[in-house]
Amino acid sequence: MPSDKFKSYLHFHFIVFIWGFTAILGALISIDAIPLVWYRMLLASFFILGWIVFKRKQLKISPQNIKVLAVAGIVIAVHWLTFFGAIKASNVSITLALMSTGAFFTSILEPIFYKRKLIWYELVFGTIVIIGLYIIFKVETEYLLGIGLALCSAFLSAIFTLINGKMVSKADSAVISFYELGFGVVGISLYLLIMTFVAEGSGFTADFFVLSSMDWVYIGVLASVCTAYAFIASVMVMRHLSPYTIMLTINLEPVYGIILAYFIFGNKEKMSTEFYLGAVVIVSTVILNGILKNRKKLQQSAH
Numbered sequence: 001m002p003s004d005k006f007k008s009y010l011h012f013h014f015i016v017f018i019w020g021f022t023a024i025l026g027a028l029i030s031i032d033a034i035p036l037v038w039y040r041m042l043l044a045s046f047f048i049l050g051w052i053v054f055k056r057k058q059l060k061i062s063p064q065n066i067k068v069l070a071v072a073g074i075v076i077a078v079h080w081l082t083f084f085g086a087i088k089a090s091n092v093s094i095t096l097a098l099m100s101t102g103a104f105f106t107s108i109l110e111p112i113f114y115k116r117k118l119i120w121y122e123l124v125f126g127t128i129v130i131i132g133l134y135i136i137f138k139v140e141t142e143y144l145l146g147i148g149l150a151l152c153s154a155f156l157s158a159i160f161t162l163i164n165g166k167m168v169s170k171a172d173s174a175v176i177s178f179y180e181l182g183f184g185v186v187g188i189s190l191y192l193l194i195m196t197f198v199a200e201g202s203g204f205t206a207d208f209f210v211l212s213s214m215d216w217v218y219i220g221v222l223a224s225v226c227t228a229y230a231f232i233a234s235v236m237v238m239r240h241l242s243p244y245t246i247m248l249t250i251n252l253e254p255v256y257g258i259i260l261a262y263f264i265f266g267n268k269e270k271m272s273t274e275f276y277l278g279a280v281v282i283v284s285t286v287i288l289n290g291i292l293k294n295r296k297k298l299q300q301s302a303h
Helices: 006-027 033-054 063-091 093-101 102-114 120-139 141-167 173-198 213-240 245-250 255-269 273-302
Strands: none
Touching: 006 063, 006 093, 006 141, 006 245, 006 255, 033 063, 033 120, 033 173, 063 093, 063 141, 063 173, 093 141, 093 255, 102 120, 102 141, 102 213, 102 273, 120 273, 141 245, 173 213, 245 273, 255 273
């Protein structure tokens, strides 16, 4: 019989595959990024609330932590808005390749958040990532808006990860996620309410609540499987896996997503050789950075 660790490893690969499929759904859903993210966060928060009630978890949390979760909720909302905006403005391949820079942004921001010195090789890897970005920028000039949105999304994902890194020890992960999603919905709703009165034909219009049957199906899958289930399942399997294994596996998300996009959308996702070269440079650098970080942690624990 397979061990719990091996089953968790396969399960986590499946979860990362699902995360890669998120971008595919973003391309398939016909509505704009703002209503798409609003529906995703609203439905996912209800699914996670159902899980919290089922598990009889406590929703009570300190006022100070509530403020932090409110900020995190707005950050993750804007992260998803720019993520799906990038897909609409370019395609899945470009968005996922550029999202790999999230690890680079994390390594730059981590010393600020956790007040530690910047490691020399992080600067070297940062330079290499910039070279990879330059290669992509140089050949994919028609997708500059999508590239800019994807980079913004990657930067926000790094900030969100660092905030959650501090919050995870202060409350249950599902409860944290519920509040973050909830505050994200509130933030987008306030924006939409303002736009309803400020700009005619914007915000909460009648058309906002009219979706095609396929859009409902795709958003339902996005909110339940790709958000609520993937989040809860990832927390469960991480108990059996090392952070190093998790990091390496997560870096396969753009690989899975780009391959899926090519088979589903065909020539629309076929990119130039230079693009794939730039993407390989970025992903390889992120993986190498993780390997060196893991080796350093092992050496420190040995001493």
